[in-house]
Amino acid sequence: MSAPTDLSPEAPAVESGRARHPRAQVIAQAWMELGASVAPLSNGSGRPLARTSKLILDPLVIRPLQNPGLAAGTLTDDAAVELRERIRAAGPDLSAAAAWFLELKAARRRLRITDGNPQEKYFQRCYELARTAGSPAADAVAVAAGAVSEIAQSSGGSLLARVRQLLADEEHAAVLGRELDDAWRRRPASMTPPAPAETVAAALDECPTGEGSAAFDALVAGAAGTASGAGLAGEGIAQGLGLTRHPLPPLPRIGETASKRDLPLPFDRSIFERLFAALSGGVPPDLAVDAEGLLSEEIVRSARVWQLGEEEGRVAMLLGAEASSALEENGPARPTAAHRLLAARWHREAYVRRALRLPADLSGVPAAVVDDVRAVRRGYLRRLWVRLHGRELRDQRVEGRDVWDLLDGVLRSVVMDQRQRLKTAMTRGADNREATEAA
Structure with a gap:
């Protein structure tokens, strides 16, 4: 390099x-x-x-x-x-x-x-x-x-409110249901060969420097993201990546309700849950789509490879899936710069080292956090998909210069969430001990 x-x-x-x-x-x-x-x-x-x-x-x-x-x-x-x-x-x-x-x-x-x-x-x-x-x-x-x-x-969620109104109309919901069935029935099989390993490695070597656009653009032009996601239709593949609880990605429901506390895994979400998760925090004022268009676009998106509509997002998922292999116990045989940097960020966390090296009862890390640490790649890819899906809904196309901020930012988000859960669990444990001693 x-x-x-x-x-x-x-x-x-x-x-x-x-x-x-x-x-x-x-x-x-x-x-x-x-x-x-x-x-x-x-x-x-x-x-x-x-x-x-x-x-x-x-x-x-x-x-x-x-x-x-x-x-x-x-x-x-x-x-x-x-x-x-x-x-x-x-x-x-x-x-x-x-x-x-x-x-x-x-x-x-x-x-x-x-x-x-x-x-x-x-x-x-x-x-x-x-x-x-x-x-x-x-x-x-x-x-x-x-x-x-x-x-x-x-x-406020005025666009989501209009989406809800459409879904509450039984006739309109039935039309959308037929659109969804038709989109999934017509899903095209990918005939694109996998991207050359050296091109993927070049993109992962270059992206931390902010100069990975050439390799990234080559992957996009060659539909490498589409090719990489073709296997997701195989039994257990998407499930193993943490994107669904089912052996095969299910046909999504249309839905009309959602709760941030109880959102399913990405591929298990209804069409409405996908829109709600991405837009409940506000809709960009320049978003050039109405409620009907938003629903129709999401239906089409759900039937595409990686359940993303843009090849740039699918390539980012390919790179994320490859780079996040560095977070697993047996990392890649030939790590790139992105592999090394993600692995270094992950393993410098003291709670991660304890969770991976010590028995669960000796690590001092709550069991739920230990489970998340040992399955970090699945959590990582879920968050990456959510970010890419949100960018698509906001018409924010991924460029080569964005890739490292995405890959690194997702891991930082995972770590911050786990730190907070660890802090909360330790605070509760201390409170319980004080209550016991005071009794």
């Missing part, structure tokens, strides 16, 4: 008047110059989060529509200089936006709001606050509470 790209600000420029600079690398270099003040908007590698790029940098700072010279995947010397200067000039606003994001997240916790992704909901409002009010001041708590409350009220 080649040496990793130097992303420090002092990385030498290419000595050519016609040099081409990877756009992602230019952004990463300029971003890292901003320092720790933008950490809430950064990923674990110090680069801007995918949502930071999508919601703040591209539309509000770089503005590629108004500045087409800054939109290409590779930039000229002059364009690279201009892009760096735009990000540097926006540094104070970006730092203030990062501080506002912490304030809005704290307000969200105080108000006990759990719907939706905080980054998706608050990033642009935080940048607006940064531009109009500067950094958080003495009134930050009140301002943040007002902003969070306003966003929660404006993103």
